[in-house]
Amino acid sequence: DTGVSQNPRHKITKRGQNVTFRCDPISEHNRLYWYRQTLGQGPEFLTYFQNEAQLEKSRLLSDRFSAERPKGSFSTLEIQRTEQGDSAMYLCASSLVSGAITEAFFGQGTRLTVV
């Protein structure tokens, strides 16, 4: 296992189209997070999963955004009817949360450009 994997690395789409990103976490990790990062800013929390359960969603996550983690393994983030303001780097991270808190490991991100 080489870490958190995100696909695709880059996505260019036309405004109004739907896009879906995939994140494969480190295999034994039970937590999975999605963040969004725009140029020159720090990552903003979008949502996180504990196994297959989505436990929290940010108010940033409008109705056009949906995330799933079926079977508690990989996760997908879908954006419907994309807007130019959705252009950003979408980051996925995973961690193992049990008795002790461990760090989160980040993927390389998916850069979305909406034209």
Place this chain on the structure above:
Amino acid sequence: AQSVTQLDSHVSVSEGTPVLLRCNYSSSYSPSLFWYVQHPNKGLQLLLKYTSAATLVKGINGFEAEFKKSETSFHLTKPSAHMSDAAEYFCVGFLTGTASKLTFGTGTRLQVTL
């Protein structure tokens, strides 16, 4: 409110001089704190972590940070900067008791000059 504050958006140092990147936190719980580094067009890499063991934490590439509860701080230091240290640095924390999500600071861009 639970938060992480990075006090400097940009720090510039000369190569070979010390680095200090400042971070303060606000939390009702005993936090777990991390420093991540992001080089241009690269992913976030963990530099070091504090999880209530030793208050002085050593990380990779000669970086270290000290957790000071009385000052609610977790500043990142390095004795001697190297050109390869130029990057964006994020102070990050699990600030709630359930470790529900990582809270990011706004980042500090470190510039290293000759």
